[in-house]
Amino acid sequence: MPLSRRRLLQLSAVAAGAAAIGAGTADAAEEPDWAALRRKLHGALLRRNDAGYEEIRPPFNLLYDDRYPPAIARCADADDVRKCVEFAAEKKIKFAARSGGHSYVAYSTPGDGLVADLKLMNRVEVRRNGTAVIGAGTRLIDVYHALAAQGRALPGGTCGSVGIAGLALGGGIGVLMRKYGLTCDHLDSAKVVTPRDLRLRSVDPGSDLGWALTGGGGGNFGVTTEFTFRTVPAPPRVTVFVVHFPEGSGADVCGAWQDWVTAAPREFWSNISVLGGPRPAAGVPGCLLGGAQQARDLIADLERRAGVKGTVSGFQETDYLGAMDFWSGDLGRRRFMAASRVLATKADPAALSALVTGDTKVALEVNPLDAAVSDVRPTDTAFAHRGVFGDVQVYLTADPGVDRETAKRVVNDVQARLAEFATGGAYVNYLNDDQKDWPTAYYGVNLRTLRAVAAKYDPSGVLAFEQGLSPRPV
Numbered sequence: 001m002p003l004s005r006r007r008l009l010q011l012s013a014v015a016a017g018a019a020a021i022g023a024g025t026a027d028a029a030e031e032p033d034w035a036a037l038r039r040k041l042h043g044a045l046l047r048r049n050d051a052g053y054e055e056i057r058p059p060f061n062l063l064y065d066d067r068y069p070p071a072i073a074r075c076a077d078a079d080d081v082r083k084c085v086e087f088a089a090e091k092k093i094k095f096a097a098r099s100g101g102h103s104y105v106a107y108s109t110p111g112d113g114l115v116a117d118l119k120l121m122n123r124v125e126v127r128r129n130g131t132a133v134i135g136a137g138t139r140l141i142d143v144y145h146a147l148a149a150q151g152r153a154l155p156g157g158t159c160g161s162v163g164i165a166g167l168a169l170g171g172g173i174g175v176l177m178r179k180y181g182l183t184c185d186h187l188d189s190a191k192v193v194t195p196r197d198l199r200l201r202s203v204d205p206g207s208d209l210g211w212a213l214t215g216g217g218g219g220n221f222g223v224t225t226e227f228t229f230r231t232v233p234a235p236p237r238v239t240v241f242v243v244h245f246p247e248g249s250g251a252d253v254c255g256a257w258q259d260w261v262t263a264a265p266r267e268f269w270s271n272i273s274v275l276g277g278p279r280p281a282a283g284v285p286g287c288l289l290g291g292a293q294q295a296r297d298l299i300a301d302l303e304r305r306a307g308v309k310g311t312v313s314g315f316q317e318t319d320y321l322g323a324m325d326f327w328s329g330d331l332g333r334r335r336f337m338a339a340s341r342v343l344a345t346k347a348d349p350a351a352l353s354a355l356v357t358g359d360t361k362v363a364l365e366v367n368p369l370d371a372a373v374s375d376v377r378p379t380d381t382a383f384a385h386r387g388v389f390g391d392v393q394v395y396l397t398a399d400p401g402v403d404r405e406t407a408k409r410v411v412n413d414v415q416a417r418l419a420e421f422a423t424g425g426a427y428v429n430y431l432n433d434d435q436k437d438w439p440t441a442y443y444g445v446n447l448r449t450l451r452a453v454a455a456k457y458d459p460s461g462v463l464a465f466e467q468g469l470s471p472r473p474v
Helices: 005-015 034-040 078-091 140-149 164-170 208-212 250-263 292-306 320-328 349-355 371-375 404-418 438-457
Strands: 071-074 094-098 113-117 124-126 131-135 187-194 199-203 223-230 238-245 268-270 272-275 281-288 311-318 336-343 362-368 390-397
Touching: 034 071, 034 078, 078 094, 078 113, 078 187, 078 199, 078 223, 124 140, 131 140, 140 164, 140 320, 164 223, 187 208, 199 208, 208 438, 238 292, 238 320, 250 268, 250 272, 250 281, 250 292, 250 349, 250 362, 281 292, 281 320, 292 311, 311 320, 336 404, 349 362, 349 404, 362 404, 390 404
Parallel strands: 071 113, 094 113
Antiparallel strands: 124 131, 131 223, 187 199, 187 223, 238 281, 238 311, 268 281, 272 281, 272 362, 336 390, 362 390
């Protein structure tokens, strides 16, 4: 989840601070025997009129709040997951597993299928060897708190309510990635229920299935119930801040930022939001594994390069947990539309700024994919976007009066113009359901291999969905 315009504004006030697990198969010809499934589960099975249904039903994106799954299973363990997959396969009904529920286009909340909600599977165990065993339904904020209590850290995203499964299965970009790489780069092993034989498999990235989990997207291959990650020592000093640049400076700051961030030490991360409007502005957050004076020097260097003075908010020297809490922001639901494109090299800043010049609330968020992220070859993990400059997310904060189709048109228009000078790739955790070239955009050189893995472990397409890799049922 990006550091959105809304979050930038929230952080300004301080100074005055995914996934996508979706799936599906053919519609059932008759109503499934939900009572039979309910009797088999250790957790609850909730129907639309049941108490508690509305508390867990809504997707994160308010623009898709019209999704009402006929049944949501609150899976208590991996056996509940296996029973749900088996039921969906037998009844030939649409199926989705859901970790945090942050699928941008609500693939993890199908309105016509069974949802296996994994939020009860939320344990975090830190072992003596530094690995962490994390249940697939654990929120990032809870991961960070549990790890910090043991002096450990894991690179991950900036929205605390995102589920670990959606983040990691799509790659996992975040504020520690220039130093430590993506979340998926730290995967040691995982437990997965596969539709082919309804087994709970233990896999590692050395196997075909384990490799597919390192960025092959949520909702594909099987339902991951547990992850084991290699962690790193929690950084003792972390300095965080956001620099807000005035209207009209978007292009100048963006051009300076591209050179500045790539020249910065790996211990430093930053992205840039070019904020749309008649005269685009810019917001530049920063996260340094180091002290306050070095951070101030970095800010001064950016201002010198851009020739523009910014206003700093939220500046603080803290520790790992303090930094992750800072970036987590508001955990509430949001109303937005998004898409993305990958930049092979630095972009023309004037061209980027022109995309969001006018009467618009679209922002462009550019995240670098250099340093430790690009130390890994594109085929070493399923996440193929290595050796590139970065990713541009097109993000629209939708006002209550903006409907879903209007929001799509606005975002897709910007993305289409962005694609004229981007590589064509896109980040799978920034799903867009109108992405026509989604297979090659999300998976690049790894597409053929990933499709083969999906066909091997889900030959009947139990997990198939609109932008899924499993074979579509006939």
